[in-house]
Amino acid sequence: MKSTTKIAIASLALAFAAGAAQAATAAENWENSCASCHGADGKAQTKQGKKLKVRDYTDPKVQAELKDDAMLQAILDGVKGEGGKERMKGFKDELSEQDAKDLVAYIRSLKA
Numbered sequence: 001m002k003s004t005t006k007i008a009i010a011s012l013a014l015a016f017a018a019g020a021a022q023a024a025t026a027a028e029n030w031e032n033s034c035a036s037c038h039g040a041d042g043k044a045q046t047k048q049g050k051k052l053k054v055r056d057y058t059d060p061k062v063q064a065e066l067k068d069d070a071m072l073q074a075i076l077d078g079v080k081g082e083g084g085k086e087r088m089k090g091f092k093d094e095l096s097e098q099d100a101k102d103l104v105a106y107i108r109s110l111k112a
């Protein structure tokens with residue numbers, strides 16, 4: 001086998017491993033930091049989700065209203081409601097921008 005082929009195969013394997021690790025991380029972050037309000041399935045049918053009237057991310061209409069950059073900002077900086085009252089805290093101390101981007105993609109994948 002030519003060494004360039006070996007390198008190509010090795011880097012493919014690496015890219016695949018990195019991709020798999022990333023997907024697990026977004027799912028883990030969702031489960032650990034978000035599911036208590038947004039629900040593991042994104043439907044927000046949890047005690048807190050109902051109380052805070054969090055939207056159902058499996059609903060295609062809700063998905064259509066959401067913009068990726070606004071979602072990213074919400075995850076990093078939090079969401080404020082009327083009168084500047086905090087609706088959701090920002091996660092920029094806990095998550096990297098890449099983690100937050102992966103979570104946006106994860107939320108997109110919850111669409112029914």
Ligand code: HEC
Pocket residue numbers: 029030033034035036037038048052053054055066070071072074075079087088089091103107
């Ligand atoms: C304490 C409950 C709570 C937790 C935990 C929480 N959220 Fe939220 N989230 C909310 C509320 C409340 C809103 C505002 C909903 C609204 O005003 O319609 C919101 C809004 C959002 C939005 C903006 C889009 C929208 O529906 O308004 C995104 C994106 C989001 N959350 C993602 C996440 C992610 C990702 C996590 C975990 C890292 C997370 N949330 C953790 C309660 C929570």
